[in-house]
Every structure is written in structure tokens, then in C-alpha cells.
């Protein structure tokens with residue numbers, strides 16, 4: 311395939327067949343990735359390719375943005391310590407992420423060229439992914455890439471691109487920057503909020519997220535981790551909303567690390583009963599990850615959870631109450647068919663939510 315044809319043909323694929331991808335092909339994709347440019351040729355990128363089905367499933371469970379059951383997940387990391395040693399502070403702080411992004415694009419284009427589907431995934435729980443893959447300190451997880459042979463029955467639509475005139479200028483940058491100004495204002499407002507944080511609340515927040523801003527060690531149970539957030543009645547001073555939110559998110563992250571540990575624990579070696587665990591992991595990672603994500607991801611994560619509940623209920627009711635089971639199955643099917651419209655056609659997505667509510671009424 312011509313390079314530009316591959317660029318235009320590549321789409322984010324969110325439905326995969328379960329056909330495996332050979333190690334030889336995976337190796338060649340990563341090799342192509344490593345021919346990307348890197349600042350000072352530091353090459354701090356690292357690739358952890360996960361093709362063990364049990365581990366893929368666990369990564370999937372803690373990655374709300376991942377869909378379509380890919381057989382492979384390529385985890386792209388940067389070795390920040392190595393980048394600092396080889397290329398200095400800027401290489402560690404700025405360039406290694408850029409370099410990794412170029413490598414990711416190479417990998418995704420090479421995959422498209424081979425007929426494989428990929429999707430870049432940033433909505434994953436960092437603590438949980440690190441825990442599942444034993445990522446050493448000093449390495450940063452940059453991106454997950456789901457990878458596999460696309461499901462031929464579900465070819466993705468191309469999301470619209472902005473008109474060229476909106477994104478291109480020659481010799482200057484006139485009439486840009488309005489959005490940037492408003493986001494600077496937001497950042498300033500939130501900084502002001504942070505500065506208004508009381509000492510006690512800052513302490514509670516530090517306690518929840520750990521001294522260096524890292525999540526605390528893995529808790530023994532989800533409920534223990536969730537209760538790491540300070541109880542409201544224990545507060546002696548009025549905390550700022552920002553600090554409490556930080557504490558809350560810290561406890562969610564700790565909960566996710568615990569969930570990852572639980573997902574890896576031997577008692578769950580049998581698949582039985584883990585659907586609920588999968589849903590739980592999805593919901594907690596969604597809650598932990600939604601901060602700072604586009605607003606439409608809120609309803610998306612809720613409706614995805616609803617789809618899973620509907621499918622599970624339909625399954626459990628199929629003998630006792632076949633009519634209700636069918637209504638629930640129809641609900642799950644409707645959601646599955648249209649949930650990804652949120653990327654390409656928001657109106658269709660929101661219409662689907664209304665239709666889902668009407669379908670749900672039939673199952674009540």
C-alpha cells in the first residue's frame with residue numbers, strides 16, 4: 311500500500327475477530343515502529359506486547375476506553391530515566407512522549423498496511439496497568455494500542471476532519487488561540503482553588519494519594535481501598551472542592567490497583583462469576599478516569615455499563631422470563647450497535663440513548 315493510502319485507510323477499529331496475530335507479524339510491526347524519528351536518536355520508547363489472553367482480558371478490564379475484544383494489546387512506554395541519562399531533562403520530560411507518539415503512528419500504519427486493525431487507547435487506569443505489567447519506576451506508560459484482525463461485519467466509519475482552512479495558516483497564526491485563552495482562565499481558576507486549600511484538607515489529600523503523588527501500596531480489598539477517602543464527618547476544617555476531588559480520585563486509583571491485584575488473584579482462575587468483576591472494574595476505572603475527559607464520555611461509560619448489565623440479566627432470565635430476557639437482549643444490541651456513534655455522530659448517539667430508555671421500559 312502507498313504510504314498516503316495507508317494513512318487514509320487507517321481507522322480506529324473497535325471490533326475485532328478472535329483470530330490470533332502471529333508473533334512474527336507483531337515483531338515486524340514493532341520493528342517498523344522503531345524506525346520513527348526520535349529526539350537526539352535517544353529511542354527511549356519501550357514496547358510491551360501483550361498476547362496472553364488472560365492478561366489481555368485483565369488489561370481490558372481496567373481500560374474503559376478499550377473496546378472490541380482485541381486479541382493483542384501493545385503497551386507503549388517511555389523509559390524516562392534512560393531518556394534523562396542519554397538526552398537530558400527535556401528528553402525525559404517532553405521529547406520521549408513525542409517520540410513514543412511517532413512510534414505509535416508508525417506501528418498503527420504498518421498494522422493497517424498488513425490489514426490489521428488498531429485503536430489508540432488513552433482511557434486506561436495507569437495504576438492498574440502498571441500493577442498488572444510490573445512496570446518499573448522510571449518508565450511511563452504512554453499509550454495502549456488495541457490490535458487484531460478487524461471484525462469484517464463492523465467496519466468503522468471515518469470521523470469527520472476539520473476543514474483545512476480551519477487548521478492551516480501560512481506564515482503566521484492569525485485568528486487562533488481563542489480556545490486557549492479560555493482554558494488558561496480555567497487553569498488559573500483551578501490553581502486559585504488549589505491555593506485556597508486548607509492545610510488539613512491538603513494533608514488528607516496527600517494521605518489518600520501518597521506522599522509523592524503516587525497511589526498508596528495496593529490495598530487488600532476494593533472496599534478497603536474505596537474507604538481510604540476521608541469520611542466527611544472527620545473533617546475539622548472546610549476543605550476546598552479541588553483538594554477533596556484529588557483525594558477522591560486518589561482513592562479511586564488505589565481501588566483500581568486493588569482491583570488489578572484482585573483480577574490477578576488465583577481464586578479467579580475459573581471464569582465463572584467474573585462478569586460482575588469485569589463490570590465492577592469497568593465502572594471504577596471509568597469513574598477514576600472521567601475527570602478531564604470529554605463530557606460525552608460520561609454517558610458513554612454509563613451506557614456501556616448498562617449494556618453489560620442488560621446482557622447479563624438477559625442471560626440469567628432466559629429460562630425463567632424469556633420475554634423480559636428478549637427485551638433486555640434487544641436493549642444490549644441497540645447499545646452495541648450505536649454506542650460508537652459518539653465519535654462520529656453525536657446526534658445519533660443521543661437519539662440511541664432515548665431509544666434505549668424506551669426499550670428498557672419494555673423490560674420493566
Ligand SMILES: Cc1cc2nc3c(=O)[nH]c(=O)nc-3n(C[C@H](O)[C@H](O)[C@H](O)COP(=O)(O)O)c2cc1C
Nearest residue numbers: 320321322375376429430431432433434468469653
Ligand atoms: C492519544 C489518543 C488517545 C485515544 N484514546 C482512545 C480511547 O481511549 N478509546 C478509543 O476508543 N479511542 C481512542 N482514541 C482514538 C480516537 O478516538 C480516534 O483516533 C479519533 O476519533 C479519530 O478517528 P480515526 O482514528 O478512525 O481517524 C485515541 C486517539 C489518540 C490519538
